[in-house]
Amino acid sequence: MAIALIIPDRKLEDLQQRLQHALPTTRIEIWPALTNPAEITFAVLWKQPAGVVATLPGLKALQSFGAGVDGILADTSLPPLPLARIVDPALTAAMLQYLTGIESYYRLRLDTFTAQQQQKQWQPKSSRKLQTLCVLGLGELGTAAALHFQQLGYQVSGWARKQKDIAGIRCYAGNSQLALALAEADLVICLLPLTAQTDNMLDAQVFAMMKPGTIFINVARGAIVDDKALLAALDCGQLQAACLDVFREEPLPPTHAFWSHPAILVTPHTSAVTRVETVVAQIAENYRRSQRGLQLLNQVDLTQGY
Ligand code: GLV
Numbered sequence: 001m002a003i004a005l006i007i008p009d010r011k012l013e014d015l016q017q018r019l020q021h022a023l024p025t026t027r028i029e030i031w032p033a034l035t036n037p038a039e040i041t042f043a044v045l046w047k048q049p050a051g052v053v054a055t056l057p058g059l060k061a062l063q064s065f066g067a068g069v070d071g072i073l074a075d076t077s078l079p080p081l082p083l084a085r086i087v088d089p090a091l092t093a094a095m096l097q098y099l100t101g102i103e104s105y106y107r108l109r110l111d112t113f114t115a116q117q118q119q120k121q122w123q124p125k126s127s128r129k130l131q132t133l134c135v136l137g138l139g140e141l142g143t144a145a146a147l148h149f150q151q152l153g154y155q156v157s158g159w160a161r162k163q164k165d166i167a168g169i170r171c172y173a174g175n176s177q178l179a180l181a182l183a184e185a186d187l188v189i190c191l192l193p194l195t196a197q198t199d200n201m202l203d204a205q206v207f208a209m210m211k212p213g214t215i216f217i218n219v220a221r222g223a224i225v226d227d228k229a230l231l232a233a234l235d236c237g238q239l240q241a242a243c244l245d246v247f248r249e250e251p252l253p254p255t256h257a258f259w260s261h262p263a264i265l266v267t268p269h270t271s272a273v274t275r276v277e278t279v280v281a282q283i284a285e286n287y288r289r290s291q292r293g294l295q296l297l298n299q300v301d302l303t304q305g306y
Helices: 013-022 089-107 110-118 140-151 175-182 204-209 227-235 276-291
Strands: 002-006 027-030 040-045 061-064 132-136 155-160 170-173 187-190 214-218 239-244 264-266
Touching (some): 013 027, 040 276, 089 140, 175 204
Parallel strands (some): 002 027, 002 040, 155 170, 214 239
C-alpha cells in the first residue's frame, strides 16, 4: 500500500515528509517516480495529466489538493472512485483576507488613484458608497464570505442552485431567482464551483441582470465567465470594474485583453492557496478512511461535481 502525490510543477518534498510523519508505515511517492504503480491505493491530485489516474489499478480513493475538483473531474478516463476535496479553516481565512483587501481597494478608490498617479493627477474623491453585496455560490467559501461581509455591515444576498437558509443573508435559488439575487448588489463575488451547469454561466444576459455600475470579483474559476461578455459589460459601463483572480487559461496568456483593460485588476490565482501544514491531517485521515472503506472527510458528490 502506498500513496502517490500527482501534482506536477510543484515542489512536493514538504508534503511528502509531513505525510510520512503522519503515516509512518505507508510509502509516500511522488509521481512519476512510482516504485510499483499496482501498490498505489490512494492518490493526492492537482492538475494531474489526463489518463494518469486510470493507470493505477489498486486505487481506493482520490484526494484533491485544493478546494475545487473540476480540474480532476475533467479527466474523462478518471475511475469513479470516492473523491475528497480540501475544506480548511486556514484556506477560508485566506479567502476572506483577500476579499476584504479587494473590497477596501475599491471602497477607497485605489483603482482610480493608481490610474491618476500614472498621469501625475491630484484629484481627491471620497470613498465609494458600497452597501450591498451578492455572493454567487453558497458552499463552504461562499457562505463564509456572505457572513463576513454581513458582519462588516453589508446587506448581503446569496445565490445557489439549491435553496439555502443562512441567518442574515437573503438566499435565492435556481435560475429563476438569479436576477433577484443580483439586482441590488454594488459588489458581486463569484464563488461558484465549476460544473457543466456553471460553465460560461456568467454571460451577457447575467451581466445585464446586475445593477449598472456593479463591481465584479471572480475568485472561483475563469471558465464560469464568458470573457467577451465581461469585456463588453465593462466597456459599456454596465460593470464599473472587475477583479479577476482566476482565468479560463492559467497563466493568463500575455495577449489576453484582461491584462491591459483599465477597469480590470488581475491577480495570479492567489486568493486562497492550499498550505501543506494545515491540510496534512485531513489527507492522512482520508487515507486511513479509504483503507477501511469509510466515507471520506469532505467527500464530493460525483453526480453534482462538487
Ligand atoms: C484553488 O483554486 C482551489 O480550488 O483550492
